[in-house]
Amino acid sequence: MKKIEAIIRSEKLDEIRKALGDIGINGITISEVKGHGKQKGITQQWRGTTYKVDLPPKVRIETVVKTKEVDKVVTTIVEAARTDNIGDGKIFVIPVDEAIQVRTGETGEDVL
Amino acid sequence: MKKIEAIIRSEKLDEIRKALGDIGINGITISEVKGHGKQKGITQQWRGTTYKVDLPPKVRIETVVKTKEVDKVVTTIVEAARTDNIGDGKIFVIPVDEAIQVRTGETGEDVL
Amino acid sequence: MKKIEAIIRSEKLDEIRKALGDIGINGITISEVKGHGKQKGITQQWRGTTYKVDLPPKVRIETVVKTKEVDKVVTTIVEAARTDNIGDGKIFVIPVDEAIQVRTGETGEDVL
Amino acid sequence: MKEYDKKQAILFAIIFALLLISPNISAEEEGPNVESNISAIDTVWTLIAAFMVFLMQAGFALLEAGFTRAKNAGNIMMKNMMDFSIGSIAYFIAGFGIMFGAGTAFFGTEYLMMDGVLNTTMWGTIPTYAFWIFQAVFAATAATIVSGAMAERTKFIGYLIYSFFISLLIYPMVGHWIWGGGWLTTGEVISFLADNPIIDFAGSTVVHSVGGWAALAGAIVIGPRIGRYGKDRQVNAIPGHSITFAILGVFLLWFGWFGFNAGSTVAGTNLDIATIAVTTNLAAAAGAIMAMTLTWIKFGKPDVGMTGNGIIAGLVAITAPCDVVSPVSAIMIGAIAGALVVYSVAFFDRLRIDDPVGAISAHGVCGAFGTLSAGLFAEAAYSGGVNGLFFGGGITQLLAQLIGVVSVFVFVFTAAFILFKVIDMTVGLRVSPEEELEGLDLGEHGMTAYPDFEHVYNPIRR
Amino acid sequence: MKEYDKKQAILFAIIFALLLISPNISAEEEGPNVESNISAIDTVWTLIAAFMVFLMQAGFALLEAGFTRAKNAGNIMMKNMMDFSIGSIAYFIAGFGIMFGAGTAFFGTEYLMMDGVLNTTMWGTIPTYAFWIFQAVFAATAATIVSGAMAERTKFIGYLIYSFFISLLIYPMVGHWIWGGGWLTTGEVISFLADNPIIDFAGSTVVHSVGGWAALAGAIVIGPRIGRYGKDRQVNAIPGHSITFAILGVFLLWFGWFGFNAGSTVAGTNLDIATIAVTTNLAAAAGAIMAMTLTWIKFGKPDVGMTGNGIIAGLVAITAPCDVVSPVSAIMIGAIAGALVVYSVAFFDRLRIDDPVGAISAHGVCGAFGTLSAGLFAEAAYSGGVNGLFFGGGITQLLAQLIGVVSVFVFVFTAAFILFKVIDMTVGLRVSPEEELEGLDLGEHGMTAYPDFEHVYNPIRR
Amino acid sequence: MKEYDKKQAILFAIIFALLLISPNISAEEEGPNVESNISAIDTVWTLIAAFMVFLMQAGFALLEAGFTRAKNAGNIMMKNMMDFSIGSIAYFIAGFGIMFGAGTAFFGTEYLMMDGVLNTTMWGTIPTYAFWIFQAVFAATAATIVSGAMAERTKFIGYLIYSFFISLLIYPMVGHWIWGGGWLTTGEVISFLADNPIIDFAGSTVVHSVGGWAALAGAIVIGPRIGRYGKDRQVNAIPGHSITFAILGVFLLWFGWFGFNAGSTVAGTNLDIATIAVTTNLAAAAGAIMAMTLTWIKFGKPDVGMTGNGIIAGLVAITAPCDVVSPVSAIMIGAIAGALVVYSVAFFDRLRIDDPVGAISAHGVCGAFGTLSAGLFAEAAYSGGVNGLFFGGGITQLLAQLIGVVSVFVFVFTAAFILFKVIDMTVGLRVSPEEELEGLDLGEHGMTAYPDFEHVYNPIRR
Numbered sequence A, B, C: 001m002k003k004i005e006a007i008i009r010s011e012k013l014d015e016i017r018k019a020l021g022d023i024g025i026n027g028i029t030i031s032e033v034k035g036h037g038k039q040k041g042i043t044q045q046w047r048g049t050t051y052k053v054d055l056p057p058k059v060r061i062e063t064v065v066k067t068k069e070v071d072k073v074v075t076t077i078v079e080a081a082r083t084d085n086i087g088d089g090k091i092f093v094i095p096v097d098e099a100i101q102v103r104t105g106e107t108g109e110d111v112l
Numbered sequence D, E, F: 001m002k003e004y005d006k007k008q009a010i011l012f013a014i015i016f017a018l019l020l021i022s023p024n025i026s027a028e029e030e031g032p033n034v035e036s037n038i039s040a041i042d043t044v045w046t047l048i049a050a051f052m053v054f055l056m057q058a059g060f061a062l063l064e065a066g067f068t069r070a071k072n073a074g075n076i077m078m079k080n081m082m083d084f085s086i087g088s089i090a091y092f093i094a095g096f097g098i099m100f101g102a103g104t105a106f107f108g109t110e111y112l113m114m115d116g117v118l119n120t121t122m123w124g125t126i127p128t129y130a131f132w133i134f135q136a137v138f139a140a141t142a143a144t145i146v147s148g149a150m151a152e153r154t155k156f157i158g159y160l161i162y163s164f165f166i167s168l169l170i171y172p173m174v175g176h177w178i179w180g181g182g183w184l185t186t187g188e189v190i191s192f193l194a195d196n197p198i199i200d201f202a203g204s205t206v207v208h209s210v211g212g213w214a215a216l217a218g219a220i221v222i223g224p225r226i227g228r229y230g231k232d233r234q235v236n237a238i239p240g241h242s243i244t245f246a247i248l249g250v251f252l253l254w255f256g257w258f259g260f261n262a263g264s265t266v267a268g269t270n271l272d273i274a275t276i277a278v279t280t281n282l283a284a285a286a287g288a289i290m291a292m293t294l295t296w297i298k299f300g301k302p303d304v305g306m307t308g309n310g311i312i313a314g315l316v317a318i319t320a321p322c323d324v325v326s327p328v329s330a331i332m333i334g335a336i337a338g339a340l341v342v343y344s345v346a347f348f349d350r351l352r353i354d355d356p357v358g359a360i361s362a363h364g365v366c367g368a369f370g371t372l373s374a375g376l377f378a379e380a381a382y383s384g385g386v387n388g389l390f391f392g393g394g395i396t397q398l399l400a401q402l403i404g405v406v407s408v409f410v411f412v413f414t415a416a417f418i419l420f421k422v423i424d425m426t427v428g429l430r431v432s433p434e435e436e437l438e439g440l441d442l443g444e445h446g447m448t449a450y451p452d453f454e455h456v457y458n459p460i461r462r
């Protein structure tokens, strides 16, 4: 099992969720994060002082999937999330040892 | 060391924390997430239009524990978090290479 | 590649970001979490009733770095985050299998 | 000028002079005169005061919403819109008539649907409709007080039914007893009261205690919020979601209260309105200072929410005696109320009666105290005759006040208790535990109040 | 006393008596008298009413901000500050003169920069400046209505230009027709209207329909928000970010509306103000109850936001007939408006005309209905003569009302449509899709409204 | 009718006529008459204006809370409740007496605890108590201005002490000089002023500059917030947590300001109130437009918060000259103030004097400018005599104004500086850096303002 962490543009969330649904991925966890890679900050102003918000808000999608599905999922996300502009985001693949379904106590890739 | 990520019902947080405390687990990190596995969304209405919020809010508990404690911790969480209804949540176990305590700079399982 | 998760005092965020920037780490993701290790809660009051908020808010910095940079990054964070008081935080190092840049589809350590 | 003309002129002058001197005769036909201006001044004053009291609805809504959790904010705003709306209609249908109509010692029986009041006046100067709107916003105040005490767990439909009946019946009946010529100001039931009618100038009892005691009945019938009380006298804090909204509510209430108290002259030509504004303001200020000081001593830090309650407490207490006491006494009364509310909130928590906003304490307890304080602090120079216990008047007036306080408590508590029990047994008074946990906004209205913000799951605080 | 003296005395008494009886002569030189007090009462009343109407600006701002997303809140508050500011100046420069100046049947041509009005009065009693400020806050109300319907996508500069022209030209022209002695109340164009002038006491048409129809034109020209409508009649909800702010806005509007309607006598000595306050209040209450009930039936749960709209709908509808109908009729009118707004909101969504706050329905549709309702519900006992269709007056008055409603719709819709098109083709009316998605606060003002809070990315809701 | 009767009748008519013509004789004994109605109108007006000014407390609270961070919101609401409460009591004890009592050229010595004022009047028409409440809300305004400039770092106990002394002493003394018959309007110290008393109608100097200069002293003594200024003139933005609250505050202030300025006639029978309402409104509007335009030019985008400040600036500036200048001049004055505030805010930041809400600029600087502007823009047609520099009056009046501005600055800045230093050296003026970082809500009151929402750690913005 692998956890796929994708940090993406907020506006792309709907599209990605739809794309993931289409390839049969249902379990996802979403959280609000901020961050930067090579993207520049946004300049804002407040009562006469300008400043840079260099931590633009992003959405993080996490989904734990079967190891054999990793490539498909990554490709799907890349396709849906891509705008070809700086700030499109990053995806990380992280090993997962075990997954447990709370309701049943079952474990293994089948609970995903 | 393993990181145990449990995505659970918000209402169960107190109970789980107590249960973890009882088995000697102190270090935990909590964050607000949204997501879905097989749980259906909630229907809401706004000035005459109904819509589905299909990303119900959840709480994520993360705790990094000694490898030998993993089973005990998972079992404890499952017991405390379970309501036998859809939406009870999932637990993932993720390998951790190292842990460092900032205050002292110490490393290893003892800092947990 | 490794993901370094540092859970630190909010007030230290600026300093740490600066320090990481200085050693050439640009990609970071930040999120708001709550938690406790050995730190005690804060007592608050509300209209005559006192209560403990035992989940003080923290900031989590995540940065995925090349394996060979891990030590340098951890040391940098420890130095910048340290106040020698309880509540300074913890750092975890987690293995990462792969990283993908959404904009280009490129993979590998070079996208970090 | 001939003699004839002269005579006419004299006659004319006499008639004219008489006209002005006994002005009551003239008003209608004669066009503008001193009397019609009095009417105008009194009407303008009464209406503006009524509008200010109306704005207290917003104050109550924000105080309640701010003092409770985000997951119930929509429900709370809705309740506050609807209790005023339903109350207005109920008070129009029969409430006003039960309160101010002639009838028995216990309720009036006139003015159904305000029929036939067009172009009539009340108290000689203001149109009956001006008086109606002023009284209608008062009725709505009594009704809305209960909302706060039963917040975060009351079924919406049950709340609507309660709103209708308190505005139609319970409040108007008490109002009749004290302001409508009923038994508490006449000798019909207790002859002692004929000479010593209860003093409740702007309604510490008529409005606030009625609301407060109905709130008490409601809070008892409905029970505490889930998680509010632990074992062994453990009281768990459930902090409100926005102190900013709550204190904005306090400011709006304070503002409206000037209309509430000073407006109760229903006459801008009664210059007592100046003194009343001063006593009202000083009592509120003293209530704030006292509540702040006490919480500082008791808990180590001055409590913002409770200080807001101290202001309300001071305002409620001064409402009855605002025109019979001196400004210095007003400071005393406000300060005592500010202390009372702090201890009273703790007291009801001890009894495990859960009142999220402190309505029972601020309106019920301080309303009772305020009514009694007229029997303690009244001074002839202000009251035009009556002296209270502390100013050499003995306990006569205090006794009258006590009779009023007790009888209103007994009646309102009983009536409201029955009303809530009946609601509970029919449509249901309380939402399910699941709905309560997830919030009434979702359960009752299918919405969330702040969908753009990340919410925190707030565990019960110990 | 000699005969001579006697004669003098008689003469004196006569003169004095005459003086008082025909009071218009006296005011200036004589020092205080009944007449000067009338002026004072009327001025005090008009000014306070104007201040209350001013506060409606805050109500509109909060209603709009609360009903829309957090990412646009700063822009919305800014628009509401600026439409009032720019509107005040525009109305000072020429708006007032176009509206109330003598001139043609279609617009007035006096009072440029309010030159020379110092120490003059209007309607005999109040200073022209008192009348100006009362009218200025009305003009600003008409202007600000549009803001809500075009929220979350309008370019700020375009909005400013629109604000200027509605306050300078469009609103004043309609005002001239109905309140300024223009063709809708004289026989110049349609002689029928000379005997049956349109009744629009406080401006259901002059203010609210003007705002509502301009909003309609604006919403059509600018198009719906991104994601608002899907395929196949799919309407996606875009919930607002704070129901608490929105309903606080409703309360402030309700409060201000008392000044709006009752203040429109511009005379505190006109005791109709009491009846007007009552009809205004009851219509709002009935609107709330009806909107709540209907949403309960239609959607299964009572809708908080729509109930707030129901209140506004009731208030808008009663604005025209508030002084010509009975309180019972006011309840009817309010209830009908409360129903209308629910269906009208759905109707415009069917047409894919996106109005985030329901301004077109509440102000345009209910304003038209309210104006017509004067022709249906007017009663001689209240109106001083005119009876509506339901009270035996036949359709005469209704016809006059209809002419007013239709001609104002045609003019305002056309004028506003052209105005928005011209803005669109020059400086641009709509922000870029990128800016809309990321929020106008950032794009137009380089800021975020709530930087200390974690925001949720709110996907479009289906 | 016999000759005798005739004579009597004539006599009667004469007496009656005389009675009405010289009305001062009659008031007390005669029952209602023209004079008593004047009293009533003036009292009603003064009280309602006072209530409106009271509501400015809510406006100040929201402006300050909105312009600062969420972690201090509870503390800010608390300060705003308490400065009014403590100020009310202090002004009751001795403040009013120092300000309006007879005494020396520098302070009055009457009215301790308002003893013996019952049934007395001021200015002939209104009860002393009506005057007191109007003045008390003014005193509280001066006090609360400082709160904003010292926000987010002031120890609560220190703030309370400051509040007490500004309301008891500093503000009343300045008030005495200008409104209480003190040296700035008599010739006692500078004989030139006897003929050219300073004009400060509603208190640009008495209220706003006093607040503003005390704020300057406070901001200097306490120092900037942590992280506010970097190296090399670097100014870091610390955005406020809710622009919606802040602009709601601006609207409430604008509303209250109508009472502040027009109410300062303390007479509704003085029809200047109409002109004053107009000048007040136009100055605010012009301030908004100017501040918006300038920020647009300077920073590329129109700034919402600064536009709010522009409104306050316009209002502060017009406060002194509101009854002596024409509406067109009012637009000028407002526009200049709107520009001034933009540059002044930048100027104080250059000096590293940290004022989170811009109080020093809006109230101090624009208050001084507004006072001077009376010497520039006064016109005899409005002022009843005095012409300013731009209207042919030469520099005489401007000089008088300048003397007033400078002497008040020197006195208030010095007195407040000493007061804050003493507080600093005794109970402490500033919280610890740790408390400041974590927020005063936790440190001072053991609470958080918005516990149900996820907060963002907001780094200092560069």
Ligand SMILES: Nc1ncnc2c1ncn2[C@@H]1O[C@H](COP(=O)(O)OP(=O)(O)O)[C@@H](O)[C@H]1O
Residues within 6 Å of the ligand: A007, A008, A033, A034, A035, A036, A037, A038, A039, A040, A056, A058, A085, A086, A087, A088, A089, A090, C026, C027, C028, C029, C030, C062, C063, C064, C065, C112
């Ligand atoms: N090495 C990294 N470690 C952790 N998070 C990263 C890393 N690189 C990028 N991110 C996250 O991904 C988001 C998008 O990154 P990216 O698209 O690379 O931004 P940019 O286009 O500016 O380079 C960032 O906001 C950050 O939260």
Ligand SMILES: Nc1ncnc2c1ncn2[C@@H]1O[C@H](COP(=O)(O)OP(=O)(O)O)[C@@H](O)[C@H]1O
Residues within 6 Å of the ligand: A026, A027, A028, A029, A030, A062, A063, A064, A065, A112, B007, B008, B033, B034, B035, B036, B037, B038, B039, B040, B058, B085, B086, B087, B088, B089, B090
């Ligand atoms: N495969 C997964 N990957 C990541 N998160 C998941 C996955 N499956 C479930 N989750 C998270 O766990 C939460 C609860 O899941 P679950 O109990 O499976 O929901 P349900 O009962 O509807 O199936 C979801 O809201 C989601 O945040």
Ligand SMILES: Nc1ncnc2c1ncn2[C@@H]1O[C@H](COP(=O)(O)OP(=O)(O)O)[C@@H](O)[C@H]1O
Residues within 6 Å of the ligand: B026, B027, B028, B029, B030, B062, B063, B064, B065, B112, C007, C008, C033, C034, C035, C036, C037, C038, C039, C040, C058, C085, C086, C087, C088, C089, C090
């Ligand atoms: N074992 C753990 N697993 C997950 N998170 C932890 C663990 N230990 C500590 N944390 C996180 O690190 C934060 C700081 O921890 P720490 O500095 O150890 O607190 P303390 O100083 O009280 O021991 C905590 O708030 C928590 O979020």
